[in-house]
Amino acid sequence: MGVFDDLVGQERAAALLSRAASAAAEAVAGGRGAGMTHAWLFTGPPGSGRSAAAKAFAAALLCPDQGCGHCDLCHQVAIGSHPDLESVRPEGLSYSVKQTRELILRAAGAPTLGRWRIVLFEDADRATEAAANALLKAIEEPPPRTVWLLCTPSPDDLVITIRSRCRVVTLATPSTAAVAHVLATRDGVPPDLAEFAARAAQGHIGRARRLALDEEARRRREAVLSIPASLTGVGECVTAAERLVKTAEEEAASATAELNETETAELRKVYGEGSSGKGLNKGLVRGGAGALKELEDKQKSRATRIKRDSLDVALLDLVVFYRDVLAVQLGAYDIELANQDRRADLDRIARASTPEQTLRRVDAIMQCRERLAANVNPQIAVEAMTMALRSPS
Structure with missing residues (x-):
């Protein structure tokens, strides 16, 4: 092979x-x-x-x-x-x-x-x-x-x-069948779960593998996809935005905490922390202050990137959700629904809105992605998005 x-x-x-x-x-x-x-x-x-x-x-x-x-x-x-x-x-x-x-x-x-x-x-x-x-x-x-x-x-x-x-x-987007086959044959994922993960990930191989193998990833996806049906008022919009941002922050902290600690300890060791001898430890650590500051900046940047990536995954899940809503509204039965497992929510929102409103909601999500890429405060950007998702205008 x-x-x-x-x-x-x-x-x-x-x-x-x-x-x-x-x-x-x-x-x-x-x-x-x-x-x-x-x-x-x-x-x-x-x-x-x-x-x-x-x-x-x-x-x-x-x-x-x-x-x-x-x-x-x-x-x-x-x-x-x-x-x-x-x-x-x-x-x-x-x-x-x-x-x-x-x-x-x-x-x-x-x-x-x-x-x-x-x-x-x-x-x-x-x-x-x-x-x-x-x-x-x-x-x-x-x-x-x-x-x-x-x-x-x-x-x-x-x-x-x-x-x-x-x-x-x-490179092309792999088909659901191809991704499901890989999950089943190479990762030993049960066929039903492999098909669900491949369909939900829409050809994203890494995302499909995480959904298939990580129960926490599936839980986070469920939390994101429950948002559209929960946006019944201003308070719910603010709460949903806070939850999205907090989840992304927690994921970034979890992904970086151990690595940050290891990197910092190794750098301190390089610059003499823990060495014996009068004045040796203090002088070398002071000499490495610039390197430690550079490392801290790198770690903060990495955490911000992971937080943004986590938020972006959630926003793309919402885009795909509303794409499915639009498919239901237009009667596009030949399109595979990524969120078939939430068909009741899709049907409910499709009946309660028009295709034009659905497209405006997709635009609101994409605008939120652009604002986050432009360093807009995440809480403000996501709140504006959730308010637009609730609004029928």
Whole structure:
């Protein structure tokens, strides 16, 4: 079973990448390697498997058998320990020019094992403008054996000067049946639960896996989808907004608390906390104050990103809910309802409103997403949204 066999519903992309891996092997052997290039851009909707496809391609480039899936090199790529693979995933709100320049320096080295030096940059759309300019220079004049693999939801998320120098690999949204099959066969999820999770996630593989394996994730989804029917007054709108924001904050705190503690303890140890000797501990810790402050800023940015991501998942669940309402209102029986498990709520809201009102509610949710991305106070942005969801105007 090769590395591309794990890509769910991406047969065309897998075929393209497999051909490119063969061309890359030809180039390593001294041939022309037509079809291989030094910069690739993986695009597709959230959950389509952009980073998985990029990692599979990295394994195919580094493996002598173009991604056999079972050799030591493929295993090293899978667990992130291959010396010639640099994986980057911005944890905070953005990726700075300082971080990008450090990354470019690391990428400029010759391959340790003689094939390729690969940089896999997830969420490359989070690079700041200055970082993008630095990245452009690296992609324009790369070392002969360096390959850049960039991942973004859309080509438009990167400046045109970068994407024009990349070969674009477009991933499709996997079908419900394909995702359910993966959950059932690879994760051992019961068929009924696998189908529910795949349908609810609408092709988002990671989200489907969380819904199938994590009862808490299913509970959070239920809480979000109960909101439309609960918005009967101003007080209920405010309460619903508070609950959404508080849940996102709790999730961010839970996801970062242990990691923050470990990072802080390790940094304090590096700067001498706990060392013996008169004046040693105090002096070294004071010398590391700047590093500790930088770490705290990084941790705050990471928590804010997780909070935003958590809120965004909830907002997208609401968008899909109202899309289902619209399908019921228009009698679009050929459209699969993601929220079939809440059919009674869908029917009730569909009868009590018009398609025009449903579309305005979807617009209100999308506007809330835009406001959150623009750093509007989450409580204010979400309250405005819940009020608009209640309003028939």
